[in-house]
Amino acid sequence: MTQNMKRDMDLIRELMLKLEGLSVPLTGIKAIDGREPVVQVDGYTTEQIDYHLLLLEQAGFIYGGGLENFGMRFGPGIGFQSLTWAGHDFIDAMRSPDVWDRTRRAASAAGGFTVDLLVSAAKGYLEARIKGFIGG
Structure with a gap:
C-alpha cells in the first residue's frame, strides 16, 4: 500500500x-x-x-x-x-449533497480544512437552516 x-x-x-x-x-x-x-x-x-x-x-x-x-x-x-x-455525526452532517457541496466549497475557498472544521461548518449551515424553519 x-x-x-x-x-x-x-x-x-x-x-x-x-x-x-x-x-x-x-x-x-x-x-x-x-x-x-x-x-x-x-x-x-x-x-x-x-x-x-x-x-x-x-x-x-x-x-x-x-x-x-x-x-x-x-x-x-x-x-x-x-x-x-x-461516524454517525459525520455522515448526518454531510449526508445532504447540498450541504456537502457548500461545505466543500467553503473549505476550498478558505485554502484548507480539517475534518473537524468540515463537520463544524456543515453543522453551522444546518443549524442556520433549522433556525430558519423554526423561526429562531
Whole structure:
C-alpha cells in the first residue's frame, strides 16, 4: 500500500454512506477491503479505497477491531462492525449533497480544512437552516 496518498474527502463521504447501509450482526465483524463491490466507488482504485478505509478506522468513524494481530496488519482492508457515534455525526452532517457541496466549497475557498472544521461548518449551515424553519 502506498503511504503518500492524499486524503480525499469526497471518497471519505462516499465510503461512509456505503458503510452506513451495510447490515452486520451486532456481535459480528465483516472484513472489508477495496475489492468488495459494496465499497467500490467509480473513479477510485482498490488501493485508494483501502487507504481511505484505514483512515476511517484511524479517525474513529468506524468500529470493528481491524484486521490486526499484535499490532501488525495482515493484508488490506478493515474489520467493520458499525459506525461510531462520531461516524454517525459525520455522515448526518454531510449526508445532504447540498450541504456537502457548500461545505466543500467553503473549505476550498478558505485554502484548507480539517475534518473537524468540515463537520463544524456543515453543522453551522444546518443549524442556520433549522433556525430558519423554526423561526429562531
